Amino acid sequence: MTSLTWTGPALDRARVRRLLQDYGVYAALAVLFVVAVGLDTSFVQMSNIRVQLFQVAPTLLVALGMALVIGTEGIDLSVGAVIALAASVVPLYVGYGMLPALAVSLLLGAVSGAVGGAMVALARIQPIVATLSLMIGVRGLAEIVNGNSAKPVTQSGLLDLGSQSVAGIPEMAWIAGICALLTGLLVRRTTFGRQLVAIGDNRQASRLSGLPVRRVLITVYVISGVLSALAGVLIVGHGAEADPANQGLNMELNAITAVVVGGTPLSGGRVRVLGTVAGALFMQLITAVLTQHNVHTSYTQIVEAAIICFAVYASQERGTR
Amino acid sequence: MVQQDLDPRGDSVLEVSGVHKSFAGVHALRDVDFALRPAEVHALIGENGAGKSTLIKVITGVYRPDSGTVRLDGRERDFRNPLEAQAAGISTIYQEVNLVPLMSVARNLFLGREPRRFGLVDVGRMNREAAEVLGRYGVDVDVTRPLRTLGLGAQQMVALARAVQIDARVVIMDEPTSSLEPREVETLFSVIRRLKEQGIAVVYVSHRLDELYAICDRVTVMRDGEVVHTGEIAQLERLRLISLMLGREMATVRDKGTTAFDTDRHERQTGRPVLSAEGLTVRHRLHDVSLDIHPGEVVGLGGLLGAGRSETAKAIVGALGTDAGSVEIEGKPLHRRSPAAAIRAGVVMLAEDRKAEGIIPNLSVRENISLAALPRLSRAGVVSQAKQDEVVRLFMERLRIKASGPDQKVSDLSGGNQQKVLLARWLCLNPKVLLLDEPTRGIDVGAKAEVQSIIDELAADGLGVLLISSDLEELIEGSDRVVILKDGHVVGNLDGEDVSEDGLLDALATAPPLSPDDPDLPEQPGPATGPENPGGTPRAGSDPAAAPVKEKQR
Incomplete structure (x- = not known):
């Protein structure tokens, strides 16, 4: 009896899973937004939304590169360190203007990505190991460049980039x-x-x-490096200081979370860009909502962990031929 | 009770009778009887999918038969898992050495039953005993070294010693020599002879016929899940053995086969070959393989499993690194050897393993077809949807690909349609030479006929085609000419009237024993003193038991 009735729900479950995989993150984002507004109507005030956008922009940039890397069945743990490296050179070159500082930062991001990509594509080191070593090395390099203390940055163009808005939306966003x-x-x-x-x-x-497998792999890591470096410059502009010891910390984890929650499978072969955007927004909003309602950070982290677990569970492909 | 369970003849150590096994409605084994006498070496042979592995797995408890019985020493046994079979005295040595590479030789040998003292492993005793045991098999190595630092042959010997240590009554060897050097093979043989002396029965699975004749007493031939022959190997002619394996009666020459190939030969354009491969050599796989393909002809590549057919195709397109040899396309040498370079030069290969080397499973039919042609369908790196749609539509129509539409996921298609998608991927590149490795394997009859007539049409259009097929009929009827490979050597060329089953079987049976690393072809006899084989080739007759397996740093 049970065995007969089992096939019905099982089929439905597969469909539910499919729908969840495809649209789950958007639905979750919408629900979260409604709940947040329901709890506190000031959530929709433009000032709050701008704050959220300021915070989500760097994560999103990094997550975009991460999504590409994950699409090739790789992973890039060096992104946080690249942010630090990009931040560390800003005070050195910002005297020449914003653009030279930006160019040097992006170039360093590209070089770091090329090194990681070469390790993966040419030396065939597993991506997680290759970028882990890069993460450690590049963070060290950033601290050497900058010294251990945070340096203030006062170049107006850069500060504007990190704080001004156009049409009510932050430039960073x-x-x-x-x-x-x-x-x-x-x-x-x-x-x-x-x-x-x-x-x-x-x-x-x-x-x-x-x-051209090697060329594509290297390019993907270069893109990830450049996007991370861009995020690093924006973070410096927003915070008006370069602090390589702290900036970009845990960013690799936030980015991977956004990608995974957005429905891109870690097994590669699929890149969901819009999903990644939604994933980044979702993680940002859930943290914001919990924080605004005075939930302690420790609990916020536990909630985030649960969401990640659920997202990975939901994205698993089952019953494939 | 024991009485009635006893084997009536009482002369078999292992007896399988009436075993059926099917997977998802497909019969893998059909009423299989198999008897193993004590102290015999019994060859088990058959082409891919004949049911050898399934039978072995039934014997070793990996699978349980749907019906039928397995008796060991006359007692009916029902092994629920490999451990039970092992405990009962059935040991198996698999193709890949399945030990723990990072552990020491001694630890591997005693894994799971280490000698203990005070509850701890008695390392000293373990090492002493390990050295003693291995010494008995002519393996003289430092037993404290990690296993992976040994040569493959020595590793295999450790696996063998381990298997026999467990009071084995029956030892099953699945392709034990596939990665061994000739002299290591000899050492293995001497160990097998010693097992025989101890009354242990050996099941020997190998595709190398020369080895079977050298070491085995009896042979069981399987085909399509059934046992088609059992008997003394000495009384079975080589030619007969091959025809049993392939399922072709030597005498039966059919006028018309069941393939969709046109019976007429293609009009071969003589003159310069479109592809010319010279002296392709890949260590352990190919030796000095040369072949030409002319425009408009289908060249068949014949040979048994492991003869180096796929390797030849892969070496041509640069998917397999070669140690020597060159490939020319229309007289121009291919300098860079990679699939991408071969494709640019107009040579494409339909790989044998559709799933692992062919389809991109999560992408659509459209993307799978246009994959290799993407750069040609793009402007400034942006894919032109219009061009892509046109090509995809054209080839879906031309090859009659049945899909709900170009956007269907390719892994949802049937095997035959997936194969056509892959053919389309190559044909839309407008190639000069098409290498087809088992183009009709695992696809249904209708699709098979369609693929065969496509091959015909392509050759008629002037493409050079290399056809690899284990389906003898397909090979014979599809090819204008057949190049025969054996153990990585070209051993024959059939042309014109000679392209027949008899001709092929003949050539396979009469070819002398070879190893892919033998430096000399048989037509050029001489002292075999190549660098890889300093002592000449020890063949049957010499007693290498005295010679320890040469350790090799890897």
Whole structure:
């Protein structure tokens, strides 16, 4: 009897899981928003929303690069350290103006990404190990460059970038949004993006199909490095100080969380850019809501952990042929 | 009760009778009888999918038979797992050495039953006993070294020693020599002879016929899940053995087969070959393989499993690194050897393993078809949807790919349609040479016929085709010419009228014993003193038991 009735719900469950995988993060984000407003109507005030956007922008930038890397069945733990490195060189070059400082930071991010990518693609070191070593080394380098204390940054262009708004939305959020749009186009519309996804799904078949596997892998890590460096510069602008010892700490974990909650599987072969945006927003909002209602940080972390577990559980593909 | 369970003939140590086993409705074993006498070496052979592995797994308790019985020493046994079978005296040595590479040799040998003192492992005694045991098998190594620092042959010998240590009555060896050097094979043989002297029965699974004739007493041939022959190996002609394996009666030459190939040969354009491979050599796999493919011809690549057919195709496209050899496309040498370079030069390969090396499972039919052609369908790195749609539509129609639409996930398609998607991936590149490795394996009859007629059409359009197929009929009827491989050597060329089952079986049976690393071809006899084989090739007759297995640093 039970065995007969079992097939019905099982099928439904598969469909529910599918829906959850595809749209779960958007639904969760909407529900969370409604709940947050229901608890405290001041949540929708523009000032609060701007605060949230300021905080989510760097995470989102890093998460976009992370989503690409994860799409190739890799992972990039060095992103937090790259933020620190980018921040550390800002005080050195900001005297020449904002653009030179930005250029040097992004260049360093690209170099760090190229090193990580080369380790993965050429030396075939597992991504988690390659970027872990990079994470440790680059953070050390950043502290050497900057010294141990935070340095104030007062260049007006940079400070504006980190605090001004255009049309009521912070410039940082505009930048992150544009980058998300470009990343989406990159994944969906370009040769590179399609090759990236194919390599993440079946690397051997991709190689046999003549895809430039190494080039794509290295490029993906370079993009991740550049986006992280950009996030680092924005963080410096927002905080008006460069503090490599503390900036970007745990950012790799936040980024991975956003990607995973957004429905991109860690097994590669799929990149969900819009999901990543929603994932980053969701994690930002849940922290904000809990904090605003005086829930202690320790509990907030436990809630985040539960969400991550659930997201990974939901994204597991079951019953595949 | 014991009485009635006794084997009536009483001369078998292991007896399998009437065993059926099916998976999801497909029969893997059908009414299989298999009897193993004490102190015999029994060859178990058959092509892929014949049911050898399933039978071994039934014997060793990995699978439980759907019906039928397994008796050990006359008693009916029902092993629920491999451990029970092992405890009862059935030991198995698998193809890949399944020990713990980082542990010492001695620890591996005694894993799970270490000699103990005061509750702790008595390392001194363990090492002493290990050295003694291995010495008996002619393996002279430092037993405290990690296993992985030993050569593969020595590792295999450790596995063997371990298997026999456990009071084995029956030892099953699954392709034990696939990774061994010739002299290591000899050492293995001497160990097997010693096992025989101790009354242990050995089941020997191998595709190397020469080895079977050298070491085995009896043979059981399986095909399509059934036992088709059991008997003394000395009384079974090589040719007969091969025809039993492949399921072709030597005498039966059919006028018309069941394949969809046109019976007419293609009009071969003579003159310059479109692809010319010279002296391809891959250590342990291929030796000096050369072949030409002309425009408009289908060249078959014949040979048994492990002869180096797939390796040849992979070496040509650069998916497998070669130690020597060159490939020319229309007279121009391919300098960089990689799949990408081969594709640019117009040579593409449909890989044998559709799942692992073919489809990108989570992507759509559209993306799978256009994967290799993406750069050609793009402008400034942006994929042109219009061009992509056009190509995809064209090939879905031309190859009659049945899918709900171009956006269906490729892994939702049937095997035959997946294969056509992969063919489309290659054909839309407009290649000059198409290497097909088992293009119809695992696809249904209808799709098989369609793929075969596509191959025909392509050759008629002037493509050079290399066809690898284990389906003898397909190979014979599809090919204009057949190059025969054996143990990594080219041992024959069939052309014109000679392209027949008899011709192929003949060539396979009469080819002399070879090893992929033998430096010389049989036509050029001479002292085999290649660098990899300093002492010449020790064959049957010499007694290498005295010679310890050469340790090799890896």
